[in-house]
Amino acid sequence: MTEKTKVRGLGRREFLATGAAALGVGLTGFPAVLRAQPAAVKLGLIHPVTGFVAFSGTQCREGALMAIADINAAGGIKSLGGAKLEAVLGDSQGKPDLGAAEVTKMVEAGVDGIVAGYSSAISLATSQEAAKSNTPHIVDVGVSDQIVQRGLANTFRFAPGYGSIAKFAVDNLGGLNQLTDSPAKTAMIIHEESLFGTGTAELLAKELPGKGIEVIDVIKHANPTRDFTNIVLQIKSKKPDLIIPANYYNEYVLFARTLRQQRVEAKGIYSVLGGAASNYQFVKEFPEAAEFIMDCNHWFNPKSEVALARKAAAEAKGLFYTYEVFLTYNAVLAYADAVERAGSTDKAAVNEALANSTLDMSFMPYGPTQMINGQNMGAKAVNTQVLKGEIEVIFPQEFASAMPVFPMNG
Structure with a gap:
């Protein structure tokens, strides 16, 4: 990848200001030996x-x-x-x-x-x-x-990696429960089928009971998935306190929108490595579906x-x-x-x-x-939450830009 700069007629002053050395001319008036450009x-x-x-x-x-x-x-x-x-x-x-x-x-x-x-x-x-x-x-x-x-x-x-991220996510869920008089006691995990989603779901299902949260179901979906209605109706019938998605961007957006269309109520949508929850495009294009969603994910230092x-x-x-x-x-x-x-x-x-x-x-x-x-x-992950159309860091405290809102339904 190279750039070519086109130089047009320099005046006398510009020529002198440029300096002879910049034009490859030595003090003797003879061209200086051009150095070979190092290999890219x-x-x-x-x-x-x-x-x-x-x-x-x-x-x-x-x-x-x-x-x-x-x-x-x-x-x-x-x-x-x-x-x-x-x-x-x-x-x-x-x-x-x-x-x-x-x-x-x-x-x-x-x-x-x-x-x-x-x-x-x-x-x-x-x-x-x-x-x-x-x-x-x-x-x-x-x-x-x-x-x-x-x-x-x-x-x-x-x-x-997802080992440390999952532990961080579960620990912070325990912290959220301690901040409220209405703690989450049940969860459903919805994950995409590849190594990322499956591995994350397995770790969460293992760790959540230790925080007093029962995993009542784990549902896997294909990539791509174009209709989440059946999955969302299962969630609606089982009424988990927490909905935990782990999937890529397109599927996450469709899943979140379907949850809203079906008017599914929960104490929290708490993503772990959610493909859209910490994404400005999702928040901009579907602000109502994104509001109050929490995510444990990669993020930059907002300070x-x-x-x-x-x-x-x-x-x-x-x-x-x-x-x-x-x-x-x-x-x-x-x-x-x-x-x-x-x-x-x-x-x-x-x-x-x-x-x-x-x-x-x-x-x-x-x-x-x-x-x-x-x-x-x-390397560490953070927890984010969409609040008033902005993605805010809520954990850890030294990087936080807002306090969490939990439960999200009141």
């Missing part, structure tokens, strides 16, 4: 930009391209003489086998590292394929803890000037600042930081730098970066 650092970006999760995949790609543009504008990789990052784009179409095939093509084309692949299933496949060549692989969003439990020295995740500046930059590009955008931005940033410290694109050296990363990520609601088996142990 090729970074493969593999996301589902077509298929049923194309919205999220496209958001990931846009976040990555924003990061590359910012890093290059700041001087590139300085330890490599200002080498620029160059994006190599791939489309998994939402399918793990196609994601792995994209890795194979990119490795053969000489990429130095890979950021992928949005969903957990795709991330498992792409990181496994990248491991064959020891190519550094950073997972941007995929939350399955299996991704970092296989002993792959090339695989890293700077965002939290960080850096995070707010990146949010403004994304919105200036016409993007909704979703977790896909900023998590993939962070993944590219982490890769560039590792190459900078390694002073090389050598794969083993970059993997070692990633394993020892102490990247300052205070623009997220994280603690200090500490990598153990490829997982950043400082």
